[in-house]
Every structure is written in structure tokens, then in C-alpha cells.
Amino acid sequence: MTTPIAQLLADHRIHEVECIIPDITGIARGKIMPKDLFLSAGEMRLPKSVLLNTVNGQQPDNTPYVGDTDPDMVCKPDINTFRVVPWAKENVAVVIHDCHEWDGRAVSLSPRAVLRKVLELYAQKGWNPVVAPEMEFFLVARQQNPHEPLQPPIGRSGKPEAGRQSYSVDAVNDFDPFFMELSQFCEVHNLGVETLIHEAGAGQMEINFNHGEPLELADRVFLFKRAVRETALRHGIFATFMAKPMEMEPGSAMHIHQSILDKDGNNVFSQADGTASPAFFHYIAGLQKYVPQVTALFAPYVNSYRRLTPDMSAPTNVQWGYDNRTCGIRIPNSSPAARRVENRVPGVDVNPYLAIATTLACGYLGMLEQEQPSAPLTASAWQMEAALPRHLEDAIRLLRECGPMRGVLGELFIDAFCAVKELEFRTYNRVISSWEREHLLLLV
Numbered sequence: 340m341t342t343p344i345a346q347l348l349a350d351h352r353i354h355e356v357e358c359i360i361p362d363i364t365g366i367a368r369g370k371i372m373p374k375d376l377f378l379s380a381g382e383m384r385l386p387k388s389v390l391l392n393t394v395n396g397q398q399p400d401n402t403p404y405v406g407d408t409d410p411d412m413v414c415k416p417d418i419n420t421f422r423v424v425p426w427a428k429e430n431v432a433v434v435i436h437d438c439h440e441w442d443g444r445a446v447s448l449s450p451r452a453v454l455r456k457v458l459e460l461y462a463q464k465g466w467n468p469v470v471a472p473e474m475e476f477f478l479v480a481r482q483q484n485p486h487e488p489l490q491p492p493i494g495r496s497g498k499p500e501a502g503r504q505s506y507s508v509d510a511v512n513d514f515d516p517f518f519m520e521l522s523q524f525c526e527v528h529n530l531g532v533e534t535l536i537h538e539a540g541a542g543q544m545e546i547n548f549n550h551g552e553p554l555e556l557a558d559r560v561f562l563f564k565r566a567v568r569e570t571a572l573r574h575g576i577f578a579t580f581m582a583k584p585m586e587m588e589p590g591s592a593m594h595i596h597q598s599i600l601d602k603d604g605n606n607v608f609s610q611a612d613g614t615a616s617p618a619f620f621h622y623i624a625g626l627q628k629y630v631p632q633v634t635a636l637f638a639p640y641v642n643s644y645r646r647l648t649p650d651m652s653a654p655t656n657v658q659w660g661y662d663n664r665t666c667g668i669r670i671p672n673s674s675p676a677a678r679r680v681e682n683r684v685p686g687v688d689v690n691p692y693l694a695i696a697t698t699l700a701c702g703y704l705g706m707l708e709q710e711q712p713s714a715p716l717t718a719s720a721w722q723m724e725a726a727l728p729r730h731l732e733d734a735i736r737l738l739r740e741c742g743p744m745r746g747v748l749g750e751l752f753i754d755a756f757c758a759v760k761e762l763e764f765r766t767y768n769r770v771i772s773s774w775e776r777e778h779l780l781l782l783v
Contacts (some may be wrong), residue, residue, distance in 0.1 A: 342416050344378070344434075348374050353431065354374055354432050354433045356372050356432065356434055357369065357431060357434070358375040358383045359434070360390070360414055360437075361451065361692060363392070363448070363690065364389070364639070365561065365564075366394070367415070369436065370391075379701055386411060386564065387412045389413070389446065391755060393759050393762050395764045397766065398759075398762075399758040399759055399761070403754065403758075404416070404751060407412075410622065412438045412440065413440075413441060414436035414437065414438050414439070415436055415439060416434045416435075417434065417435055417436065417437055418682075420657040421433075426573065436718070443712070451557075453693060453752055455554065458553060465602045466597050467552075468597070468766075470596060470599050471595075471596040472594070473545060473547045474510070474547075474548070474580075474596075475687050476543070476545075476546075476591055477521055477578070477581075477585070477588075478576055479491065479577045479578075480493065480576060481576060481767035482577075489586065491542040492514075492577075496513050509709060513642070514574075516574060517574045517576070520570050520573065528566055530562060531559055532546050532547070534739070535638040536697055540589050540649075543589070544564070547698045550596065550598075557692040557695050559690035564580055566588075582638065582688045583686075591684060592651050592653065592686055593689055595685060596671070596679050597698060598678060599622075599632055604639055607619075609624070609678045614695065618706050621711075623702075624707055624712040625701045625705015626701045626705065627705045627712055627713065628705065630667065630668075630682070630684055630701055630730065631657060633744055634727050634738075635737070636693050636736045636756070637689060637697065637698075638688075640688055641730070641763075641764065641767045643686045643688055647727055648683075653684050657726050658716040658726075658729070659715055660714070660717060663715075666683070669681040670715075687699045693756075702743070704747065731760060735757050735760050
């Protein structure tokens with residue numbers, strides 16, 4: 340009897356399968372298997388420590404998190420994530436896997452397992468969260484010297500962008516071949532991309548996803564980043580999801596729109612008469628209370644905090660307001676059925692599974708604790724006192740100390756995430772920057 344996964348492979352004439360998992364940083368790890376081996380094995384085995392790689396490939400002391408022997412975990416394919424890889428020269432598929440212990444339990448360090456855990460808490464309350472991410476990223480010219488500043492790419496006009504081209508259709512059209520192929524890849528990859536705009540920065544773009552179930556959206560964002568990078572390489576340019584890749588340009592965010600449906604499909608944030616429900620305000624209050632404490636999951640790198648500055652169109656606080664883009668928490672104008680909350684704090688450099696899990700966890704705790712938010716802000720929040728940590732070291736400390744979030748996301752996961760980030764921070768701290776050489780070398 341042909342299994343569903345075998346039928347998919349046969350229908351698409353697949354020769355090889357990319358078997359992948361997202362690690363803590365959001366990088367795809369795994370193996371490429373011939374079709375027959377993929378089907379006969381039925382699973383993939385990887386060391387549990389693979390989940391704990393830093394972005395530069397180091398690992399902290401793994402013993403507290405995986406034990407002395409660094410055992411394998413059993414990675415099982417999620418057939419719902421099956422997709423054809425559109426840029427491959429042969430017929431190749433990609434399948435995201437779930438990580439399991441040998442006794443069948445989910446590996447608590449797995450980002451997909453962390454998100455599933457939060458969704459289960461919602462399910463126990465009869466709630467179904469809905470999210471819609473907005474992804475900003477930069478197209479930049481290829482360069483091989485990491486010590487040189489990035490530059491905007493050259494489009495069909497033969498000139499790099501000069502100045503900012505927010506919402507310019509012509510600026511997008513300058514890279515028509517890239518976007519036409521990306522659009523085709525996204526369609527084949529079944530990513531559900533909705534709209535494309537040119538953002539404020541030179542070569543900065545934004546793509547929005549239609550709303551949907553959080554785990555499925557996290558999968559799509561995870562795969563989308565790979566698709567954008569692959570497409571850019573095919574067109575002789577780079578695509579970067581750094582939060583702040585260029586000194587004088589704004590940073591890139593992953594704004595997350597979120598709402599909650601009850602078992603009958605009604606928006607929990609709205610009452611029968613169309614007014615906002617108590618749950619709506621509790622949810623906002625949860626974000627206000629917990630986002631500063633969990634910023635490390637929304638801004639996971641030293642570079643992330645270069646974006647979170649008052650002069651770069653990014654939030655530095657957790658004020659909230661109706662259609663107020665200066666706030667960290669924005670409430671878009673909408674009908675009662677579409678009432679939602681937009682978290683504007685996460686950078687696009689996040690692990691999408693962890694960012695979505697964390698923002699939902701903040702709102703969940705707010706509703707559980709029945710917190711009350713501040714008054715909505717009707718003025719600009721740009722010049723208000725910052726409420727978010729200013730650098731990664733402080734953010735890690737706050738996350739470690741956040742007891743309620745440790746209870747929701749998992750003690751072991753929080754400790755492992757912080758260990759990975761602490762190692763990255765120590766590695767970064769050893770680097771002597773060009774600024775130091777320029778201003779200190781001969782003057783102090």
C-alpha cells in the first residue's frame with residue numbers, strides 16, 4: 340500500500356529529499372537523502388546538540404541540556420510541510436521534521452516543539468490563535484570583504500538606489516527579474532505570499548503573508564527566507580535578513596499581527612456588539628508586561644539592538660495605540676471580526692517559531708493574569724523613555740529571570756537559548772571594530 344508521502348514523491352518525480360529541522364537560531368540543519376532511503380528509513384537521526392549551534396557554528400557546553408553522551412534524537416517528517424524545491428536543477432523536495440526523544444516525547448529544545456507547547460496552552464482554553472507576519476529585508480550588492488559596508492544593488496537602470504524609495508513601485512520594478520522569479524518560487528513552494536512593497540531603506544523590501552495557523556506560518560517564514568536568499572544568488576545579488584545591515588538606513592522588522600478565535604470561529608478580541616472585549620485589553624497588557632523581559636527572543640543578536648533606536652523608525656518601548664506606528668504595539672483599523680494586535684518589536688533576524696511562540700505567550704499570560712494595559716497613546720512615542728533593553732547582554736539576563744515565561748516556554752529551553760546567546764555575545768566581544776581602530780588607535 341502506497342503511503343501519502345510516497346505518493347507525493349511519486350507524483351512529483353522526486354529524486355532526493357532535503358530533511359531539515361530549524362535550530363535555535365533558525366538555520367536549517369539536516370540531511371539530504373535519496374528518495375528510496377528516505378522512504379525506507381522513515382525518520383532521520385541527528386545529535387540533539389545540533390539544535391544548539393550558534394549562528395557562527397559554535398556550541399556552548401551542551402552537557403546541561405543534552406547530557407554527557409550527546410545522544411541522537413529521532414526526527415520524523417511532517418508530511419504537511421512537503422514542498423518541491425523550485426530552484427533545484429533536479430526534482431528535489433524539502434520536508435521539515437519534528438524532533439523526538441527515543442520515548443516519543445518532543446525534544447523540548449526544538450523551536451517547533453516550543454511553538455507547539457504554546458499552542459497547546461491555547462487549545463486547552465478553547466482558543467485558536469491566528470497570525471500574519473510582515474517580512475522586511477534588504478537586497479544588497481555582492482561583496483566578499485566583511486569589513487566593507489554593504490551597498491544597494493544595481494538594478495536594470497544600471498544605477499544603485501539613491502535616497503529612500505518608500506512605497507515606490509518603480510523602485511520595485513527596477514528588480515523585476517528577481518521579483519518575478521521569487522514570485523514563481525513562492526507559488527511553487529506554496530508560501531502564501533500576499534503583497535510586495537518597497538520599504539523606506541535603499542534596496543529594502545517588504546513581503547506580507549496572508550493570515551493563518553501559527554505553526555504553518557512559522558514554517559512558511561522559515562522556508563521563505565531560504566527562497567529569497569536562493570533567488571538573490573541566482574540574480575547576482577545578496578538578500579539579507581539582518582536587523583540593521585546598513586548604518587544610515589532603517590532596520591528590518593518582522594511585525595506579527597495576531598488575533599484569537601474561539602471554537603465557533605468568533606474573534607475573542609471583539610464582543611457581540613462589536614466593541615473590544617476584556618480579553619483584548621488583557622492581551623495588550625500581557626505584551627506590555629512581558630515583551631521587555633523576553634526581548635532576547637525578538638532581538639536575538641548584537642546587531643538587533645542597532646535597529647531598536649528612536650531615530651530608525653523602530654520601537655523602543657511597549658506603548659500601544661490605535662493605528663499608531665510609533666508604538667511597539669499597534670492596533671490597526673479593522674472591523675470587529677478582524678480586530679487584531681500588531682507586535683512591532685521583533686526584528687526580521689528572529690527564529691520565526693520562537694518569535695511567534697513568544698508573542699503568543701506574552702498575550703496568553705496577560706489574559707491568564709487579567710492584566711490591564713496603559714491608556715492608548717495618541718501622540719508620538721518616538722521620544723518617550725525606552726522600555727526595552729539596550730543590548731543583548733541585558734536582554735539575556737531579563738529572559739533568564741522571567742519566571743512566568745520560563746513556565747510557558749520551558750525551563751530547559753530558556754536556559755539553553757540563553758547559553759547559545761551568551762556564547763555568541765562573548766565571541767562578538769572579542770572583535771575589534773573599525774570604529775575602535777579609527778578613533779582610538781592614535782588618539783588615546
